[in-house]
Amino acid sequence: VEYISGKVFFTTCSDLNMLKKLKSAERLFLLIKKQFPLNVSSVSKGKIFNEMQRLVNDDPESWLSAISIWKNLLELDAKEDKLSQRDANPLKRKVEENDIINPKKLKTKQMQELQESRECQLEKQMEEATVEQGDFLTNREKSQEAFQNDVVKAVAAPNQKDLTFRVSCRCSGSMAKTFTAQEVGRVIGIALKKQFGWKADLRNPNLEIFIHLNDIYSVVGIPVFRVPLASRAYIKTAGLRSTIAWAMASLAEIKAGALVLDPMCGLGTILLEAAKEWPDVYYVGADVSDSQLLGACDNLKAAGLQDKIELLKVSVIELPLPSESVDIIISDIPFGKKFKLGKDIKNILQEMERVLHVGGTIVLLLSEDHHRRLQDCEPGGIPRNSKGSHTDEPGIEKCLNPGGKTDLSDTVSSSAETGGQGDLDKMPPFGSLVPVDHYRVSLGRTGAFICRYRKSPSSG
Amino acid sequence: MKLLTHNLLSSHVRGVGPRGFPLRLQATEVRINPVEFNPDFVARMIPKVEWAALLEAADTLHLVEVPKGPIEGYEHDEKFLRQMHHVLLEVRTGPSLASLATAG
Secondary structure: OEEEOOEEEEOOOOOHHHHHOOOOEEEEEEEEEEEOOOOOOOOOHHHHHHHHHHHHHOOHHHHHHHHHHHHHHHHHHHHHHHHHOOOOOHHHOOOOOOOOOOOOOOOOOOOOOOOOOOOOOOOOOOOOOOOOOHHHHHHHHHHHHHHHOOOOOOOOOHHHOOOEEEEEEEEOOHHHHHOOHHHHHHHHHHHHHHHHOOEEOOOOOOEEEEEEEOOOOEEEEEEOOOOOOOOOOOOOOOOOOHHHHHHHHHHOOOOOOOEEEEOOOOOOHHHHHHHHHOOOOEEEEEOOOHHHHHHHHHHHHHHOOOOOEEEEEOOOOOOOOOOOOEEEEEEEOOOOOOOOOOHHHHHHHHHHHHHEEEEEEEEEEEEHHHHHHHHHHOOOOOOOOOOOOOEOOHHHHHHOOOOOOOOOEEEEEOOEEEOOOHHHOOOOOEOOEEEEEEEEEEOOOOEEEEEEEEEOOOOO | OEHHHHHHHHHHHOOOOOOOOOOOOOHHHEEEOOOOOOHHHHHHHHHHOOHHHHHHHHHHOOOOOOOOOOOOOHHHOHHHHHHHHHHHHHEEEOOOOEEOOOOO
């Protein structure tokens, strides 16, 4: 696994369903190419265009095999749908597949191996869902035998000529100063046409190619899913970004049987993400806004989580809960001018502290302003977060355990850099709330901090 | 709201200064909402329960088969846990979105 400022590169042998479960990644791409950044400094524009063309032309094999994998992924996905519909139509499957079947078990395993000697390491194994139908199994077995002897060829399959494509390009850093995304897109598009004979279709292409060029890398990939991972099937109306919400819940280390409170829950995004992942927990959400609570209620119903999450119309500065009754508090502190820094934040934190159990955890999303303010208030003072070291995304770490081996896909994640030096902070800022760590995250246009506190036994 | 929540809220009221507010339960407003039984979860909730408040609420709502208190070894007593599961999680009072006015 490798992570570079906003992107996590990893290899995996999990199937699409497992990949769909990645919670703290915004989007998932299949990597075609990753290499050193194009040098923009003193070279002429024309030369750089050549460099870009080389991205396409130098290594057509890697492109083709990536596309092959992508196709197979999609087919498998479509096939899983078919399986669940009990549609026994195995003859439609394409010749490229190499299937290994163990007829004794009920599970049908499909193994696909593409040998790739390129840098991109496109080796992928995929497993299919359990097949329960006995009849279906025999049908498939028969067709398997017919296909069993076919060898997978990653290189130029004839049906790749009729692919339509679109190039989406993103340039940042010094690249952005020299080129526009359109220019780059055009150059790459033309190169692709020349090299592979595909047709461009801007409106509804088969294949989308994403290119991201910046000062750190040049990356080319194919999006694995049509819809970004961050848009969840179970959330009707999202408030906070689902990836951040999940990451916060994850940091809170929710254990079964805990009482988790979000005292400013808004549309309930954090509670939804948490309840989906950690179901045996007692969730309570509170807000002062009727409209938000109604929205949250809607969300709960749409997700089928009304039994797990309780909603209350109460204010965070006057929580009708006994002291020390809550195990975990997770909240997105509203940004914006309405919330005067200082007094309000203090009241909020005090009340949170009161209802929290000793040893309990608070995870807050703070705007950069809030965070700076809090740091200044603290007597001990957290040393200013100067350098970002490598990103530390706890969410991604946990998700990548499914496959034993790992192969290559490409993930774009909400960037998070560790800045927290929890050990150095001995002085609690608010009574007994001790900062544990904090992480800088990107919310798209703005940045924020996820801060974690723990309540220590108070002296008084 | 679930009785578990009501219990939590009302136990806050007892003997704590200015933040009191009325949480009257109406017997007419009771609904039973089936919830999947999860013994581990229920067992973990038991220590959080304020029994006096719970018994009073149960009384007001004319609930039957409410345990009077945690029994020894309740974590493994399925009957007990199922009763508590029913009382705490399946009995619903009032509107689903609770609107609580803080008094004072």
